[in-house]
Amino acid sequence: MKRFFILFVYIFTFLGITIAAESKFVVVIDAGHGGKDGGAVRGIYKEKDINLGVAKTLGELIEANFNDVKVVYTRKTDVFVDLDKRTQIANKAKANLFISIHTNSTAAKMTSASGADTYILGLARSAENLEVAKRENSVILLEDNYTSKYEGFDPNSTESYIIFEFISNKYMEQSLQFADYVQKDFRGIAKRTDRGVRQAGFLVLRKTSMPSVLIELGFINNQAEAKYLSSRLGQRAMATAIYSGFKKYKREFDKKQGRYVAAPDKNEEIDDIAVDEAIIKDKAVIQDTYAVEKVDTPVAKEPARVKNMVEVPKKREQSPKKIGEIPKKEPETSAKTEKAATKNINNQTEYRVQFLVSPKKLSDNSKEFKGLSPVSFYRDGSSYKYTYGSTADYNEIIRIQHQVRAKFKDAFVVKFKNGERVK
Ligand SMILES: [Zn+2]
Structure with missing residues (x-):
């Protein structure tokens, strides 16, 4: 009898733990590049370091503020991780959200372009977006057996990208929702230029079976922005903005699950902005330090932001390389x-x-x-x-x-x- 009792205790303890583990929201944070792959590099500034700094800070913020969220990193140190491995980590963890963090660059040595954008998976609607996907995807050339692993996908050939025309992305709407929140907070909290939500064919997002986005924090070949993004304060501000977007997304998620309980006597809006006191203090310093940059042109009211995504973005410097003929589609909204x-x-x-x-x-x-x-x-x-x-x-x-x-x-x-x- 006593044995049975012990068995029951075991079973229930085990069940309890399993249920608790399964009910956790899982977010996978993917710091782009790493190890032999520096990503975009300009002088002393390396994309892989910026990405990792922001990724880890974001993870720490989530872990400190949510006990019902499990944070999984694709890398926590300066190591090389194959693109398809990153996807596998997310799928294996049965993640509810995948956030890939990168830093932008143009082909030019220096650029005056600045600001952050968030990509969701799809066919690039502009040459500019396609170039970003090409640059990010070309890291597979550093992997072994990339031809067979990615089924002959050539990251530098425009023709390869046609596969993204036919993907049916059932997580698109949620990805877009999260992307939207993040962009809004890049603007509102981190005070960065909002370059909008965009679409392009990123291999790392292609086979994830959950809502997923790829963030380009800013331009590494913009001296001021590279300096900002490499600073502790800049990284904390960017991570805070993403964290705030995450918080809103998670709240919507919980509402849909019927799990959301509004905290009594708390103004939600204030709660959103006041992430924690330290960050607010950071923000003040950040604004002082970087006010000189003058990149914070207030952009995009609501409709403009949505438009920004479906329209061919504003003209920027052309890369010297000839951009392949992409099937250019006119925005089909009006x-x-x-x-x-x-x-x-x-x-x-x-x-x-x-x-x-x-x-x-x-x-x-x-x-x-x-x-x-x-x-x-x-x-x-x-x-x-x-x-x-x-x-x-x-x-x-x-x-x-x-x-x-x-x-x-x-x-x-x-x-x-x-x-x-x-x-
Ligand atoms: Zn990158």
């Missing part, structure tokens, strides 16, 4: 889309974002649309269902949905075939 859609409607699947149902037909410039234009509608019984955007590209429509949700939070994607709504 008037053009509507026309294109009506033209190509035959024989084609088309997605739109439904945002409003009305019992009567509304005028084209109705206030009900909250400024969305042009909109279209379809009849369903006696009601008029209004939609915005139209594209055959599922990834594209998810982006548009994100944009529409800023105004209509319950907007959702509807599918049409030959002009008919299909379920």
